[in-house]
Amino acid sequence: MQELATQDLVGLWIAAILTLFIFSFLYKDNPLYKFAEHMFVGVSAGYILVRTWFDILMPMLFQRIWIPGVRELTVESLMVFIPAALAIMMLMRLVPSAGWISRWPLAFMMGVTSGLYLVMYLQTNAIEQIRATMVPFAVAENDWLHIATYLFPVLAVVIVLLVVMILIRERIEVLYRKWNIIFPLYLIVAGIVLLYFIAIHRTPEGVALIENQSFNNVILFVGVVSGLVYFFFSKAHTGAFGVTARIGIYFLMMAFGASFGYTIMARISLLIGRSQFLLDEWGGDAIVQTPVWMSILLILGLLAVIVMAAIKTRHDESH
């Protein structure tokens, strides 16, 4: 068993008691829970303030800025005045009559962040993601088939173009009246599915097809296209368009289901973390090593908090 110092013991007891206070909310809202909640918020805010002072304001501002007689005049020491001025302008929000000044640093921050995000966010979340959906429907370990199967995404692009044509059919009304364009679309989709199964089952000798990956890519394509169709609201979700949108809903529901499952896992993990703390750290070491005098003090302190909470509850109820 690890020998614990007095300050560690006190810390463990306080953490355990506050944990139990927070858990008491599961029975019903009460002052003990409120006390722990407010303490958590207060301690966090205090810690962030101290960190910001010592990690940012001190090294980045006060130890760099030009102060006559203390620090020599350089370009860097003068440049620091700009963020310092912006920071002071931000604090003007506290003065109602000069509150408008705080809009300037806010606008500066928004501008910088938007400028950075515009390029990087687009690259990471749009361009790279679109590129990642342009995948072959049949993936092989051999290079030549791998290249050849890029024909499939080309055909997929044709399908997308056809869908777009359907969507803007009002503008190509003449063309649309001449042929019912939906019918050729069905034919092309059926042809692609047929080609896909031929590629999967009739690969030439010596070609090693990665079937799982191939299948995943098909699912990916169907999911992306149908999901996008669902979010296209300029056309009524009826007929072939409606069927595609419905398939999109199923994909979305699966995604939401996965998120929900992960959320449950996260919440249970947090409970496990606190349970491990209560059972192992507090229940295992702290309780055994706590001296009698400290136990008495802790129990008295706990009783005092509970009595105060009860008085406050009664006071609140009477008003």
Next chain:
Amino acid sequence: MDIKRNISRYSRLIVAMLVAAAVLGALGAPTLVWICVAVAGVVPVLIPDRRMIFLLIAVFVVLPLLFPMKLETDITPEVQNMYDRIEELESGSVILMSFDFDPATRPELYPATLAFMRHCVRKGHRIVTMALWPLGVSLAEEAVRDVIMDEWNVENPDDPYIYGRDYVHLPYMAGGVVVANQVAASFEQVYPRDLRGTPLRDIPMMRGITNLGNIDFTFGLSSGDPGLREWIMVASDRVGIDVGGAATAVSAPEFYPYLQAGQLVGLMGGLKGASEYEALVGVPDTATAGMDAQSLAHLAIIIFIIVGNVMFFMDRRGKA
């Protein structure tokens, strides 16, 4: 009495759940599993109070912690890939660990932190820690104390990890993506000094590390924004270095598109991901210990969902 009325109303459901538990027991399922099925399937039916659900979940979390079942954990490809990438790196490679979380998500992300850092230390990689979240700094210090000072340096007194030579702490810096973007150009511009106040140019390890391009692997511990997404944007897509990470289970699904696109080398999703990494490193720790509880609690929740739905349809049919 609610209990008596519920026994008569849902008698078929209660019998079905007890039979299911008996079948699981006969098939050789661990004792706690079939007890969970029986209790989670029957008790909320008898006493329909939300607090009963809380109590049962608490029981099914605490019991496996006291009496471990040692259920096996499969290794997922995303965790295996990250482990393999760290294995492939030459000893002495530089790993950037960004602690972008706070104590609120510590139970999920701290086990992943320890498992990953343990792996890096065993491989002899050098570590730079930083934080885009203010409370991440103390977690970085705590992880170094647990893995390097109390573990590695005690077990290997002849080959200790030394601050400034093998690892460096960088302080918290506000700005999120702006900080990550600036670090891509220069560490010293953003961090004139380390956490201990030493100028960065005076730290031996940092002499060869001027910007993100000198980092071999970036590992983001993410519980929101700013976090792993920012590192993907900057380190992976802009600078072109490998990025892996650990994310809370809530946010893990958001990162799978990046994995599929190859922008992310690997991902530890929640406590499960951490337990997989612990298994790969070969040091079972708190995440592994928590997996039994996680499995049993999930089983209980599945039972609750099934029982809730059956009760709903039985009630609807009764009203009709």
